[in-house]
Amino acid sequence: MKFRTISTALALTGLLMGTPGCKDFYDVNVDPIHPSKAELQQLLPVTQTATSTYLGFNIAGLGQPTSALMQQLSNGRSIGNFQQTGDSFSGPWNGLYSDMLANNELLITQGTTEQRWGYVGIAQLQKAYVFSQLVDMFGDVPYSEALKGAQNTSPRFDKDADIYNGNPGLGIQGLFALIDEGLGNLAKPGAGVTGTADLIYGGDLTKWARFGRTLKLKLLVQIRKTRSDAAFQQQVAALLTGTGGLLEATDDFEFKYGASESPANRNVGYLADYVNAGRENNIGRFLYLLMKYGDGTNPSPTAAVRPIPNPALGYADPRVPYYFFNQLATRIAPDRATYDYQDPNDARFVTTRAGSTGPANASALSSSTRTLPGLYPVGGRYDDGRGGNANTTFGRGLVAQRLLPYFSRKFLEAEAHLVILNNRAAARTALQAALQASFDKVNAIALAEGTSPSPTTTSGAPYPTAIPSGSRALGPIPAAEIATYINGALARFDGTATGPAKTPLQVIMEEKYVASFGMGPDIYTDWRRTGYPILTVPDNNNIGSNVGLVEDNDPITTGAGLFPRRLYYSQQDITANANPSAPKAQVDPASPTYRIFWDR
Template identity: 30%
Template sequence: MKLRNKRYILLLTGVLLAGSSCKKFVDINADPNNPTTAQLSLLLPSTEISLVANMYQLNSGTSTFVQQTVFSTGQSRFQQQGDDFSNSWDGFYSQTLNDLELVISNGTAQQQWGYVSVAKFEKAYLYSLMVDMWGDIPYASAEQGRQNPNAALDKGADIYEKLLVLIDEGIADAGKVTATTLVPSSADVFYGGTKSSWISMANSLKLKLYNQIRLVDPARSATAIKGIISSGAPLISSNTGDFTFKFGSNQNPNNRHPWHRADYQAGKTFYASQSWIDMLFNSDDPRLRYFIFRQNATAGLNNSTNSNGYYGRNPGDGTAAPADQSRRSVFGIYPAGGLYDNSPINNLTDANIYLDNTGATGSAKVVAVTDGTGAGIMPLITNAMVKFIRAEAALTLATGDDARQNFSDAVTANLNSISTYAAANGGTTLSVTAITGFVNRLLEQYDAADNSGKLNLVMTQKYIADFGNGMEVYNDYRRTGLPVLRTLLSPLNVFPLRLYYSQTELSANTFFSANGSQLQVAQQITPVFWDK
């Protein structure tokens, strides 16, 4: 697994930067401690690529914990191993964060404030993510990079405070740039250097962090969120402004979405989560055809042959996998860049309005590496997420924001985003009538619910809309306990409140090695600081 992921990172980096001079990029990796002025334009995009490339284990594992997929049977049963997230941890520290420090330090020395600001925003995002996943992590001493291999742990709450300051520093640095672009378009994989997009991302990240800490300091969160909204600070407010990574469609070398690479081959890595399938199917959700592709029209749970083709695995099922590689359901067109499922579903009823068989003229098939584009996406902070956050904050913190309107806008934004992506990648669009009708049905449920029920609707729809970003769903579930997940068939542990530290770190870092086993046990049952 580790070798495969490292190879993936190298291939992805090489391909996505092909237009920028691959030779010079190789030269950077050969001498990362001595970048020159010209190399900032190569080093920054390499941090952006490694940021997402190193998320594979993290995203897949957390998506399993929250029952959106099954990456491994052990994780499906809440059992962690020491190397489950080692590649993500090791890659973040040795690649992404190390290079970000180089961009910040060298960019500051050269007064290249555009590079500095983007690097600070990226650093703030990544460190906040790592705190959310692992709790206490190396921060202050980690900035010393290879000079201090035995970095100590900093408290997650303390790191959050520093990150909020760092975001403001990045915004101030961006203000020193008079142009509309912070860096050349070729130096920025996310936004092509557009200044306004990065400022919106930074403010949206602040909004996200303040909402994340609302349980431990509700007064502060409410004041801060009210301030962000009332000030008119730009937020991500359209799907075109999403902070989203776009994978490529090349097969050799392969820069496709890792979920496509793992499922669109003979030996598949994942199972679809049966609880995830059932939630979407039972709620008449048209997104099911986009999220899941059926390889067999009649396959069902436990390898049955008389169902509807939505064959997954129940959370916590510890039984051995049968011979079902050509029958199990796989990732669909969104977000992995697979196939859109346009086959008839044989057990729909007249009650199905939005998940129906209208225009379903396709057929199930065993997928191959040539199916789909693989040009999937990684949604990090999206327009829909921002609207859901505002709705949650309005319901729980009395921010004065319009929770109902934000809820409606969030679902609409997600449906439009999926539809637009599908249309550009060989799928089918959702009609305006279908989108409006589906949202209006949710609004009827919203209007009939009490405050608790409203929050449940908001968080359930955010759970669905965030598919592809298991880390964000994992955060939301720990903070709210919503949606209610299916009881595991055969759990091996309690729901993990933090992720296990990297086994590499435990072995190599003397700060960890003295009490490594105790640290790992504590990770499973110790909440992160904002999870009260």
């Protein structure tokens, strides 16, 4: 396993420069091969920043490419066309191991020596969370023998199921046992951490404990197809009803960004699409159509606008202007010669279709007019209809990177009640709470943003002051609109809504998919576990044996390969690792070990 120092990767983003205790992060040792003592209050924020960076919704993280796979984004990078190489994810792979996990292991070992159990418990929960994500993305990974520096430079690739469940015969402590140990350390007398060093919960160990139990529930739900015994059901039920509780409404597990421009402490996704005039992302057509019209898969006889939206389904998700910012302000007829795809009912929405071979498919053609990730995902601009060529004054970039928020807990409960505990009524109640929590999150972000200031236009012309008809100023979503949407979702769950019939699980997972915009790894995991939502892909050659995919019926889109069910390893690491368990090549889709163990 190759290790490097934290400064190599994160100094480039400037993220650590403004975090408490980390202004001298070059002095923080992260190389376990040549260890030197570091203060625990310095190490903790480094691990949390690295977690957010390399799992997050940005060019350096796994959140962006997995969001592209899940059709929430559309980009021209190879993974957007279902192609990957041994270099595709070497950055986040190396970053998570070298910048996050190596520092985190120092927290555990040094904290244990110093008997500072608060730091140890937090680090153990963080370790369980990050390794669970590595398994979910890559499968077998170095775990039990990793992070030992010169003691073992070619660690074993442990089996994915062993990492989750443990294997005493091989000396592997599973993630469930690691979580329990972390919770035990948090509960020890005198446990505590310096509040300013903890960028997630400010040193609140009660919230960390609730996160740990929720993480355990998440992992149990993810492996539910591998377990059907009564003991498993009892374990899930105990978490849902046990003392101590799970994440509460104020307990979102998320990394909070700051307002500083120099050093750059704003949301990294905001920097990519608002500070960077060339833009990084397009919005996924599927997500937009699902939210705006309730169906991302309707075929159309008109090739240039496939799939055509169906307003009769009446979803009209009121979160749309919080999710997406339209740089175009005029609701004109679509210009198919200039833009690859526009909503035929609202031509302000501009994007590039996944796999497009059309004449306007080059992303640079629409950098000043394409629709961008808005306020909710990256702290960009709320869409009040005034549009404009976005720049750094079109938002503040303060929105946190969500990792495991409260609404995710409620969606997990809904799934657990429905398919593990076979309690449809309880699942419906949890779904209703999850939907309300997801809207509450949007409204909390809107309230924190305040009002949308008039930005400085790129051209220097005055920014319009009048909000066009059909749009409204930034503010919370009205309660009546929230209630209408939630009632519609519950009707779909009950099977009483108009439109295409959907199973209760499909409704839960579709709503979770929408609420989780910006959380690509979890969405990708959920889709592989459940087959929902049913995504559109450019052609049948992308589908193979995959459930949960349909062709987009668009003759000018094409996919370059089979839709992947796992990400490629860092080729450099598997080549350099001499352990017999290390893959000698990327796992072939025809291999029986291609799917992650819970992917059934």
